[in-house]
Amino acid sequence: MSTIPLDPTPAVGVLTVSDRSSAGVREDVSGPRIVEWCKAREYRVHEYSIVPDETSAIVSLLTQWADDGMDLIITTGGTGFTRRDVTPEATRAVLDREAPGIAEEIRRKGLNATPYSIIARGVAGIRGRTLIVNCPGSPGGVSDSLAVLESVVDHAIALLRGDDAPHGIGGDDNE
Amino acid sequence: MSTIPLDPTPAVGVLTVSDRSSAGVREDVSGPRIVEWCKAREYRVHEYSIVPDETSAIVSLLTQWADDGMDLIITTGGTGFTRRDVTPEATRAVLDREAPGIAEEIRRKGLNATPYSIIARGVAGIRGRTLIVNCPGSPGGVSDSLAVLESVVDHAIALLRGDDAPHGIGGDDNE
């Protein structure tokens, strides 16, 4: 089903969820920040899209990208409290297995920057072999979230790929 | 549908969930503590009720109060491990969208007072335009929880009302 060529380099999709950026009313700053981070890590950015805060648009792209064989999908935006913020619900709808610890740590680390971090409602988890992580919409929130991912993402991707990953807490290993 | 007059001041419902307080066997200390906190913040306390640990009673009041247009509902009690503790399940049943970071932070801050904080099972989230937050039953647990809410609740309510809130992590904003 995967349409992405096999490659040791992880393939990433970056999804900005924002009514205003989607309508061209405001420049997307957060998405490009994730793209830069990926390039600095020498990941392949296979897709970068902007969609409005619509459940169907989010679900549709996440599903397609995961089923195409992405290793990692990072979203930004739509995790807050306004009426239009539905990214966590749309994401949960496509996940096979949740990874709540990533979302917990993103919120906790975000507290260093702002107390509002605790109202970010982002989720993280696995669809097939793809890790999907919601980041907040603000560029600062994105940077804090990427700092959390930094220390675990290569290991997580290796486990999802079934590579001979170093044994550890993430595997089924009890050694 | 809202029956509560429009007013810049947030409208709050306070719900004590306790078999014994409901039966009049024990004075409710925690509910009044929340009421005091609301008054100190100049919130309007529209409702204050005591119900037994019954799912139907909890669901019924939460639904009615949220659909009446409350900005905030704070519950106390029924979040623990006894057989009768069903407040989190009853609350989740009425939520449209969860806000897990608030519940995580209430537990985490509670650790300063007692290790038992990690067995509090409270949830938080949004129904329509209403933020609903479960606090533990003890007055100490309530005070710790209110201290967590203190730093985010005005911003959260503004986002739920669709006011022109300061841009931040809670909104759909990626600026």
Next chain:
Amino acid sequence: MSTIPLDPTPAVGVLTVSDRSSAGVREDVSGPRIVEWCKAREYRVHEYSIVPDETSAIVSLLTQWADDGMDLIITTGGTGFTRRDVTPEATRAVLDREAPGIAEEIRRKGLNATPYSIIARGVAGIRGRTLIVNCPGSPGGVSDSLAVLESVVDHAIALLRGDDAPHGIGGDDNE
């Protein structure tokens, strides 16, 4: 329904979830570590089993043990990111009520040992009167998790049994 004799000493089931240990390809180190911890606390270890990473096997044993009247079931393994890791999903399927704070704290304390702690997907909660807790597969992760349980497990079991537990945050008590 309980088949376990009444006794003030808590009855515990220990479940190792591992394809390799189940196949006899690798010695189970983590399960015995939990058994030792139980004995040091003078708990009765009623069951200790090893099953492969199969949802049906995990669900079947957890259900049987809880319905037999165990006070506590501790699992190790299967909480990670590999394709076969399904322990959290199997556990959630048998829970009546989740206790997310225990899983949050296990991950958070685990950060002292490894950043990979945040990709552990374990859950905790209650079925009937039984507390069920997922630990990571590694012996180090197990030890860290048991240290978290240490401070709350006697109180949690007392509340689940309906004993006259000390009033506190875990009960429905608002005193």
